[in-house]
Amino acid sequence: MISHLDLVEEARAILPEGVFQYVATGAGVEETLTAAAPAWQQYYLRPRLPRDVTAVDTSTTLLGTKVSGPVHVAPTGFQRIVHPDGETATAKAANETGSLLVLSSRSTSSLEEVSAVAGPWWLQAYVLRDRDLTAEIVRRAAAAGAQAVVLTVHTPHVARKARSYEFDTSVGSPIIPELATRDDLGVWQAPDVTLEDIQWLAGLSGGVPVVVKGILRGDDARACIDAGAQAVWVSNHGGRQLDGAIPSAIALSEVVEAIDEEVYVDGGIRTGRDVVRALALGARAAFVGRPVVWALAVGGADGVRDLLNGFREDVEETMALTGCTSIDEIGPDLVTRS
């Protein structure tokens, strides 16, 4: 698969500087962003040898939905600023590769455009100051085919970014015009989200299972599940929110130990080895954010398809080299921390 660094350089060469910096930036002085990818590399792989690895099966399930592998598309907003086909292209590519798509509620393609070409998909949502509007969006997404809602909780306040950026916010046909056409999410988003909101969303009639994204502690994971979430997602928003926050790779084990439900993870996942490390630490699946945006910028739907296929092939190779023929065989004995 294409190296992440090469992908970034290809994207940088074609994107306007202000757009490139919007995708690339972290918060603060980018401590958490910088730490994300190297944190996975602290876990060395311990191959089980010799093993018969003639047939390796990367398929698995997420909340019961069958998918071709353990790496999927994290929600990223404003995709039409990097490519005219935006989220619709990403949805098509995810569908073609048997991957799950999580659509940002700051999508610049409409629910209808996306659902027409998507395979399995979930909607990422924020609790908005207007809770009725929040409920309406979740119901509309469920009616359009979303199989779950991913509630992002790590943006109670929108952090200042490290780099200056600019882009045209009036592109495409957004799901929530207010959210997609204003860069300032803080104006719309509720700053008072609590476990009660999870309870409320989980109980919405016409709703779907709730996954909570942005959890970095075991006690919070437990509380979210007790409030009605069906799964949690370890994430620090790609280093774009609390700078200095613990890398997902380090936070993952504590969260996995705290609950029996599915745990997903994102942040700095750049190779199939990283995905296998995440699974060995107990994640059900890994998600990628920036790599998908760069691949979309460079090659539209084809670019994202090649990226996702590349990730799956890399996972398959890592499984073979570590002596695993199915996802279930990837266990904690496969990694050791340096």
Ligand SMILES: Cc1cc2nc3c(=O)[nH]c(=O)nc-3n(C[C@H](O)[C@H](O)[C@H](O)COP(=O)(O)O)c2cc1C
């Ligand atoms: C340009 C960009 C936009 C993002 N937009 C959203 C969003 O709308 N909602 C959300 O929950 N997370 C958003 N994220 C965070 C991603 O879902 C994900 O947590 C993060 O990108 C994972 O880290 P990675 O980029 O290192 O793979 C965004 C990230 C980026 C880079």
